[in-house]
Amino acid sequence: xxxxxxxxxxxxxxxxxxxxxxxxxxxxxxxxxxxxxxxxxxxxxxxxxxxxxxxxxxxxxxxxxxxxxxxxxxxxxxxxxxxxxxxxxxxxxxxxxxxxxxxxxxxxxxxxxxxxxxxxxxxxxxxxxxxxxxxxxxxxxxxxxxxxxxxxxxxxxxxxxxxxxxxxxxxxxxxxxxxxxxxxxxxxxxxxxxxxxxxxxxxxxxxxxxxxxxxxxxxxxxxxxxxxxxxxxxxxxxxxxxxxxxxxxxxxxxxxxxxxxxxxxxxxxxxxxxxxxxxxxxxxxxxxxxxxxxxxxxxxxxxxxxxxxxxxxxxxxxxxxxxxxxxxxxxxxxxxxxxxxxxxxxxxxxxxxxxxxxxxxxxxxxxxxxxxxxxxxxxxxxxxxxxxxxxxxxxxxxxxxxxxxxxxxxxxxxxxxxxxxxxxxxxxxxxxxxxxxxxxxxxxxxxxxxxxxxxxxxxxxxxxxxxxxxxxxxxxxxxxxxxxxxxxxxxxxxxxxxxxxxxxxxxxxxxxxxxxxxxxxxxxxxxxxxxxxxxxxxxxxxxxxxxxxxxxxxxxxxxxxxxxxxxxxxxxx
Numbered sequence: 001x002x003x004x005x006x007x008x009x010x011x012x013x014x015x016x017x018x019x020x021x022x023x024x025x026x027x028x029x030x031x032x033x034x035x036x037x038x039x040x041x042x043x044x045x046x047x048x049x050x051x052x053x054x055x056x057x058x059x060x061x062x063x064x065x066x067x068x069x070x071x072x073x074x075x076x077x078x079x080x081x082x083x084x085x086x087x088x089x090x091x092x093x094x095x096x097x098x099x100x101x102x103x104x105x106x107x108x109x110x111x112x113x114x115x116x117x118x119x120x121x122x123x124x125x126x127x128x129x130x131x132x133x134x135x136x137x138x139x140x141x142x143x144x145x146x147x148x149x150x151x152x153x154x155x156x157x158x159x160x161x162x163x164x165x166x167x168x169x170x171x172x173x174x175x176x177x178x179x180x181x182x183x184x185x186x187x188x189x190x191x192x193x194x195x196x197x198x199x200x201x202x203x204x205x206x207x208x209x210x211x212x213x214x215x216x217x218x219x220x221x222x223x224x225x226x227x228x229x230x231x232x233x234x235x236x237x238x239x240x241x242x243x244x245x246x247x248x249x250x251x252x253x254x255x256x257x258x259x260x261x262x263x264x265x266x267x268x269x270x271x272x273x274x275x276x277x278x279x280x281x282x283x284x285x286x287x288x289x290x291x292x293x294x295x296x297x298x299x300x301x302x303x304x305x306x307x308x309x310x311x312x313x314x315x316x317x318x319x320x321x322x323x324x325x326x327x328x329x330x331x332x333x334x335x336x337x338x339x340x341x342x343x344x345x346x347x348x349x350x351x352x353x354x355x356x357x358x359x360x361x362x363x364x365x366x367x368x369x370x371x372x373x374x375x376x377x378x379x380x381x382x383x384x385x386x387x388x389x390x391x392x393x394x395x396x397x398x399x400x401x402x403x404x405x406x407x408x409x410x411x412x413x414x415x416x417x418x419x420x421x422x423x424x425x426x427x428x429x430x431x432x433x434x435x436x437x438x439x440x441x442x443x444x445x446x447x448x449x450x451x452x453x454x455x456x457x458x459x460x461x462x463x464x465x466x467x468x469x470x471x472x473x474x475x476x477x478x479x480x481x482x483x484x485x486x487x488x489x490x491x492x493x494x495x496x497x498x499x500x501x502x503x504x505x506x507x508x509x510x511x512x513x514x515x516x517x518x519x520x521x522x523x524x525x526x527x528x529x530x531x532x533x534x535x536x537x538x539x540x541x542x543x544x545x546x547x548x549x550x551x552x553x554x555x556x557x558x559x560x561x562x563x564x565x566x567x568x569x570x571x572x573x
Contacts, residue, residue, distance in 0.1 A: 003066040010058040018051050025067055028207065029074045035145030036078035046081060050074040057445055060308060060403030064440065067207060068200035075143070079193055124199045128287045132209065139206035143198060199287065246276070247303045247314045248364055249350040249391045250537065259354040262539050266472075270539050273446040275472050276305050279439035292413075294433035299413055302391070305539070306405075306443025309474035309532050310397040313411065317390045320416050320431065325373070327351075327419040328383055328390055329427045335410045336441070350391040352382045397519055397532065400476075405445075410438045444472065449542035451572045457550045458568040461495050465570055466528065468548060470504065472539050475514065477501060477548075478530045487522045488529040500531055502567050503549045504540065511549065512538055547571035 001020050009017035029050060034043035050073045063069035127135045140146045246267060252259050270276040279301055280287045290301040297319040305312045320328060328349050333340075352364045361370040361379055365386040373380050383390050394411065398404050413436075417429040448471030457463040462482030469476040479499040485491040492498045503511035512535060520531035549567035 007058060007062060007066060010055065018055065021051060021054070021070070025070055028067070029070060032071060032144055033074050033078040036075065037081050042081055043078070046074055046077045049077050060405065061445055062403065062406040064406055065200035065204055068203040071203055071207070072196065076196060124202060124287065127202060132205070135202060136206045136209055139198065139202055142192065143195060143203065144206065247316070247391055248385055249314050249393055250303060250305070250539070252354050252364060259356070266539050266541050269541060270305070270472055273444040273472065274442065275307060275444040275446070275539070276303060277442065278303055279442070281439065290437050290439045292435040292437055294435055295431050297416060297431055297433065297435070299435045299437060301437050301439060304443070305473055306441060307471055307473050308398065308403065309400060309476065310395070310534055311443060311473065312396070313394050313409070315392045317392055317416065318388065320390055322384060322418065325380060327381065329417050329419045330392055330413055331415040331429060332394070332411060332413045334394070334412070336404065337407045346395040348393055349383055350393070352385065353379065395534070397534070400532070404441045405443060407441050408438055409441050410436060412436045446471065448475070449545070453570055453572060455570045457499070457570060463499055465548070468572070470540065470542050470545055472542065473535055475504070475533050476530060477533070478528055481527050481529060483527060485527070487524070488520065497551055499529055501533065501548045502551050504545060505547045505549060505569065506544045507546045508544070512540065545572065
């Protein structure tokens with residue numbers, strides 16, 4: 001039974017999926033986990049837990065590379081099982097692996113220098129530039145944990161006399177190269193775990209590929225270790241200059257008219273969970289950014305944020321010339337697996353403006369105040385960032401009933417230009433063309449945090465917040481409305497208010513405003529309205545959420561003017 005057939009068994013909740021998976025990949029997963037934990041019994045438990053994790057995540061996940069998907073889960077579980085605080089309890093081979101890496105990486109790791117998710121991307125980028133043999137040697141040693149002897153036997157079947165040759169890299173020379181590259185260093189353990197999320201293609205190539213005849217001649221242990229050391233040098237030197245750079249759109253979150261930067265900790269969580277990513281495509285056998293160029297304009301997919309309810313794709317546009325005061329415009333459409341799907345609910349350009357706590361605007365590219373011009377005192381916007389690029393975002397709302405992960409997204413731009421000066425003016429296309437960007441939709445499989453407050457919302461109407469699910473990017477709320485309302489539209493019409501949250505309150509007192517409505521549904525039997533919201537410009541740490549606030553109507557003040565009442569706050573115990 002092939003991978004596709006096995007995955008279909010998971011989707012139909014057929015328990016034979018586990019038996020077929022074990023028959024096809026059980027031995028490989030046992031070997032992988034035993035290389036790490038050093039115990040057959042512990043390895044078997046890791047594999048069993050891998051099957052359970054796969055059963056709980058497929059569906060909605062539909063992995064394209066099934067073995068790599070299982071292997072990543074298994075490897076992660078195996079490292080979790082290791083007692084890193086007690087070297088004596090660890091397998092000797094794993095200790096050796098960390099020492100080999102530490103011989104190539106001086107100093108102590110500073111988390112701000114390079115993050116785990118970035119390590120995998122950087123090492124993967126380097127490996128794709130190497131020969132297939134060198135890629136496989138590296139991955140088999142440091143990802144699968146094979147011994148040097150085992151790798152040598154694989155590459156030197158016809159040269160047994162060279163298999164006993166052994167040496168270790170010159171740590172001083174390696175350290176010197178890294179220092180010249182400006183890299184502060186990390187521990188071997190951190191590096192070993194940091195490459196967890198290597199490209200699935202690299203993992204499966206190393207498991208199922210074969211070393212080239214003749215190309216691998218002369219690879220004794222010494223040569224193998226030198227190859228591994230060189231790969232570490234290049235990957236980590238690259239890391240010094242290629243730390244993850246979030247797009248300005250997400251780096252400077254617009255939270256209701258104030259700019260609130262996302263913390264490094266939250267960024268790290270978003271990267272590790274798979275929420276934030278920079279998709280790549282294979283061109284000429286190499287992994288490259290998803291990009292297209294036409295008529296002097298280059299469009300690059302700079303960042304995606306995707307979860308089970310929707311997400312955002314942010315594009316960097318280079319070469320579009322704007323005069324002072326002009327606003328950009330784009331003509332575009334999209335397909336999912338070749339079909340138009342009604343799931344997009346917004347698109348916009350980053351206007352290049354940051355707002356301080358006093359609501360004073362400054363330019364993102366240089367920190368200078370934004371002047372106001374004209375009779376209506378409009379802001380003189382500058383959409384171009386310091387490098388001359390412009391950022392454009394498309395926001396998606398997915399159906400909760402169907403996973404989009406694993407499907408191909410194709411966004412096609414047919415022209416760029418400028419907005420009309422007034423709302424009623426026609427937009428002007430200055431540069432027609434054809435820019436097609438394709439990538440596989442992937443995102444976080446991390447479950448949102450759930451609360452069941454069953455709390456009254458406000459004191460004006462019969463509304464109860466039954467359940468709240470809040471993740472890093474999207475959130476879902478279920479409200480029970482009074483029996484006098486026939487549906488949520490009836491409620492909105494009678495009250496002038498829609499049952500949606502006004503803000504998410506963090507434990508430090510910060511209020512984050514949800515921006516996008518991803519749709520809702522009405523259950524007539526339970527009188528329950530369920531809606532989906534998105535943060536858009538922010539990423540949340542669900543563990544820091546304290547509660548949620550709602551609009552609570554209006555009232556007359558002492559002067560007889562109608563003013564909004566204070567928000568009604570529902571705490572999460």
